[in-house]
Amino acid sequence: QGADQVRAVSFIPALLGLHRGFFYSNGRAFFVDEAFISGRTLTKKSPKIVEQVALSELVKNGKFKFIYISGMNPAVTLPNAHFFREGLWR
Structure with a gap:
């Protein structure tokens, strides 16, 4: 049941339209290629951040x-x- 509960909670950002998503916390988090996930590897340009x-x-x-x-x-x-x-x- 615990795995199903974690799976259900991980769907909340997608259901609410939250842009940051859900990240599982574990000891291997440091091996995640964040630049690849965020799309920074697709361009040399810096993103334009606007308030x-x-x-x-x-x-x-x-x-x-x-x-x-x-x-x-x-x-x-x-x-x-x-x-x-x-x-x-x-």
């Missing part, structure tokens, strides 16, 4: 060519959402 509070104005000013959004509606929930909507209409 959610600043996203509306950045979209309005055309700082992004592509936006993939999952699990939220930024056109309603972001601060200054009207700027975000204006940016989408460009």
Whole structure:
């Protein structure tokens, strides 16, 4: 039963749409290739990290060519959402 409980708990991030997922804790954790798992090995570029509070104005000013959004509606929930909507209409 313990294994089934751990398996069920490990599904919670996927069901809730949490982007970080679930990592099992064991002594072999140090052998995990985190760069491979995170996708850092696929590009030489550094990821652009943007605070959610600043996203509306950045979209309005055309700082992004592509936006993939999952699990939220930024056109309603972001601060200054009207700027975000204006940016989408460009």
